[in-house]
Amino acid sequence: MSDPLFERIALIGIGLIGSSIAHNVRAHGLARHIAITTRRQETLTQAETLGLGDSYHLEAAEAVRGADLVILCVPVGICGAITREIADHLEPGAIVSDVGSVKGAVIEQMRPHLPEHVDFVPAHPLAGTEHSGPASGFVELFQNRWCILTPLPETSPEAVERLKAFWEACGSNVETMTSEHHDLVLAIVSHVPHLIAYNIVGTAADLETVTESEVVKFSASGFRDFTRIAASDPTMWRDVFLTNRDAVLEMLTRFSEDLASLQRAIRWGDGDTLFNLFTRTREIRRNVIEAGQDTAKPNFGREPVKGDKPS
Amino acid sequence: MSDPLFERIALIGIGLIGSSIAHNVRAHGLARHIAITTRRQETLTQAETLGLGDSYHLEAAEAVRGADLVILCVPVGICGAITREIADHLEPGAIVSDVGSVKGAVIEQMRPHLPEHVDFVPAHPLAGTEHSGPASGFVELFQNRWCILTPLPETSPEAVERLKAFWEACGSNVETMTSEHHDLVLAIVSHVPHLIAYNIVGTAADLETVTESEVVKFSASGFRDFTRIAASDPTMWRDVFLTNRDAVLEMLTRFSEDLASLQRAIRWGDGDTLFNLFTRTREIRRNVIEAGQDTAKPNFGREPVKGDKPS
Numbered sequence: 001m002s003d004p005l006f007e008r009i010a011l012i013g014i015g016l017i018g019s020s021i022a023h024n025v026r027a028h029g030l031a032r033h034i035a036i037t038t039r040r041q042e043t044l045t046q047a048e049t050l051g052l053g054d055s056y057h058l059e060a061a062e063a064v065r066g067a068d069l070v071i072l073c074v075p076v077g078i079c080g081a082i083t084r085e086i087a088d089h090l091e092p093g094a095i096v097s098d099v100g101s102v103k104g105a106v107i108e109q110m111r112p113h114l115p116e117h118v119d120f121v122p123a124h125p126l127a128g129t130e131h132s133g134p135a136s137g138f139v140e141l142f143q144n145r146w147c148i149l150t151p152l153p154e155t156s157p158e159a160v161e162r163l164k165a166f167w168e169a170c171g172s173n174v175e176t177m178t179s180e181h182h183d184l185v186l187a188i189v190s191h192v193p194h195l196i197a198y199n200i201v202g203t204a205a206d207l208e209t210v211t212e213s214e215v216v217k218f219s220a221s222g223f224r225d226f227t228r229i230a231a232s233d234p235t236m237w238r239d240v241f242l243t244n245r246d247a248v249l250e251m252l253t254r255f256s257e258d259l260a261s262l263q264r265a266i267r268w269g270d271g272d273t274l275f276n277l278f279t280r281t282r283e284i285r286r287n288v289i290e291a292g293q294d295t296a297k298p299n300f301g302r303e304p305v306k307g308d309k310p311s
Numbered sequence: 312m313s314d315p316l317f318e319r320i321a322l323i324g325i326g327l328i329g330s331s332i333a334h335n336v337r338a339h340g341l342a343r344h345i346a347i348t349t350r351r352q353e354t355l356t357q358a359e360t361l362g363l364g365d366s367y368h369l370e371a372a373e374a375v376r377g378a379d380l381v382i383l384c385v386p387v388g389i390c391g392a393i394t395r396e397i398a399d400h401l402e403p404g405a406i407v408s409d410v411g412s413v414k415g416a417v418i419e420q421m422r423p424h425l426p427e428h429v430d431f432v433p434a435h436p437l438a439g440t441e442h443s444g445p446a447s448g449f450v451e452l453f454q455n456r457w458c459i460l461t462p463l464p465e466t467s468p469e470a471v472e473r474l475k476a477f478w479e480a481c482g483s484n485v486e487t488m489t490s491e492h493h494d495l496v497l498a499i500v501s502h503v504p505h506l507i508a509y510n511i512v513g514t515a516a517d518l519e520t521v522t523e524s525e526v527v528k529f530s531a532s533g534f535r536d537f538t539r540i541a542a543s544d545p546t547m548w549r550d551v552f553l554t555n556r557d558a559v560l561e562m563l564t565r566f567s568e569d570l571a572s573l574q575r576a577i578r579w580g581d582g583d584t585l586f587n588l589f590t591r592t593r594e595i596r597r598n599v600i601e602a603g604q605d606t607a608k609p610n611f612g613r614e615p616v617k618g619d620k621p622s
Contacts, residue, residue, distance in 0.1 A: 101532075126529055130596070145531055148529075184521055185525050188515045188518060188521055189521075189526055189530055190529075190533040191533075193533040195570075196511060196570065197533075198573075198592050199566065199588075200503065202569055202588050202591065202592055203562070203566045205591065206565075207499060209495055210496050215496075215500055217457060219605070220437055220456050220457070220604050221437040222502075222508075222540060225504070227595055229536060234586050234590045237585070238589060239582075248577060249574065249578060251514070254514050254517075256574075259567065260567075262510055267556065274549045274552055277509055277513050278545035278548055280513065280516065281538070282545065284523070285542035286542075288527050293527065294535040294613070298441060299441075301614060302606050302611050302612055303606060
């Protein structure tokens with residue numbers, strides 16, 4: 001391996017994102033050594049069986065020793081506790097980063113515990129699937145996806161550049177913004193969409209007049225798309241909503257106002273309001289495809305599903 | 312062609328569903344003659360260029376003459392007007408059907424105009440993509456999807472059986488229920504999901520603090536899934552909401568109640584409520600996959616999208 005970006009990378013947490021990073025480090029030779037740490041022995045053993053790293057540790061403190069890049073790949077809610085645990089063991093000059101979907105709360109939790117001799121570069125790769133755990137990662141996950149960095153005033157520009165190079169080597173496009181703006185943008189493009197997907201699936205499951213098996217059977221008419229998002233990791237998403245509370249509540253209020261106005265249009269038979277919105281939203285889909293953020297194939301290019309014939 | 316199910320099938324309207332039916336009739340030899348009719352010369356020419364039928368008519372009355380199966384494949388809102396137009400030209404013994412997403416309103420519009428010497432079998436194939444028009448149809452569209460029939464008390468059982476055989480030949484699973492129950496089920500599995508997808512895309516587009524280009528750029532974090540559904544045909548969906556008003560308003564009220572309760576949980580930091588719902592919804596995703604109604608592949612098995620690198 002010639003000239004890797006880092007000597008030793010410590011991955012704290014080895015779920016979908018952590019394991020996808022490990023695949024990338026390996027595939028692109030981004031570090032000489034991958035140290036993996038996670039709290040549960042079972043998960044650690046799974047990571048070892050999958051051969052994701054070079055060393056495996058139950059103690060995060062051990063994994064970060066000697067690491068010049070440390071990435072927390074854990075639910076947002078435990079970033080603070082982990083930072084406290086590793087703080088005294090971080091190497092001078094190390095870059096400490098994370099992959100959390102909320103940046104303000106992560107900074108608030110981590111920053112007070114970090115020693116001055118490390119560089120903290122909060123990061124958020126905008127990529128994922130509805131699967132979780134060490135076996136769900138794959139090397140292409142970050143390909144042509146965005147990674148947002150939200151450096152702090154005290155973060156050195158060199159550290160930002162090094163982490164940018166790292167994410168670009170993983171296939172990402174990198175953008176830098178403030179944590180406040182990040183949290184606002186993500187509330188609308190990610191957090192509220194997840195919340196309403198979870199919500200509609202819950203509403204459907206609770207009906208007395210329509211059975212759950214009917215909901216499942218007839219889901220290809222729209223509902224199934226929402227069940228995918230609503231299958232995302234419960235712990236991760238609970239923490240997202242608890243820690244990006246203000247931005248989520250603000251966007252949710254707007255969503256509900258707009259929905260009430262559509263409800264009124266339906267009640268009063270105002271077809272023009274509906275038609276105008278439905279035409280406008282079609283245009284945004286075109287922009288998403290042009291921006292290379294989704295496939296133009298119908299139904300996401302899903303293969304026809306071979307299920308059982310009904311009995 | 313030996314022993315086709317029908318002699319002449321008239322397809323009134325040749326969008327996504329009409330053209331997909333035409334592909335099936337051709338592929339499986341379900342009729343000797345496919346007569347296609349649509350109001351706009353441009354669309355009719357497109358259908359002819361694509362070779363979807365055997366004869367092409369601007370007048371629906373001409374297409375239905377001699378047809379033993381007539382299927383209206385048009386937005387729900389114009390079913391009544393078309394039925395008035397064709398009523399006097401229908402063959403005795405013909406089966407008249409439709410593909411509308413709402414059944415109560417279609418029956419209300421069509422039934423009064425139909426002569427007693429035809430059999431009316433309202434139908435709804437639960438299949439579609441976000442694309443529309445004669446070029447968007449394909450033969451696999453109905454494969455392993457459900458088609459719901461809502462026959463009336465006066466419909467002959469033989470006609471129901473013949474139409475059932477037709478949809479099964481197109482690859483569908485067929486179920487029979489009342490139009491009232493259909494409209495309730497579809498409100499929750501299809502209509503409200505579409506409405507909230509349209510709504511979130513509209514809310515996002517209207518923000519002052521987040522630009523539309525940011526919404527598009529960062530859409531892979533959840534939002535892009537909703538843009539697909541929100542790219543569905545505006546006329547068709549306007550008509551769905553106007554004609555299934557009561558069931559949609561009922562389901563929408565439940566959705567909003569549930570969302571308000573989630574909003575409250577977020578405001579008060581009630582993580583358990585969130586976690587419990589998110590765990591429950593994951594289970595429903597598993598059921599959808601087991602029922603063969605969606606792919607188990609992550610992200611719907613989308614291919615990685617090759618977009619432009621940002622400038």
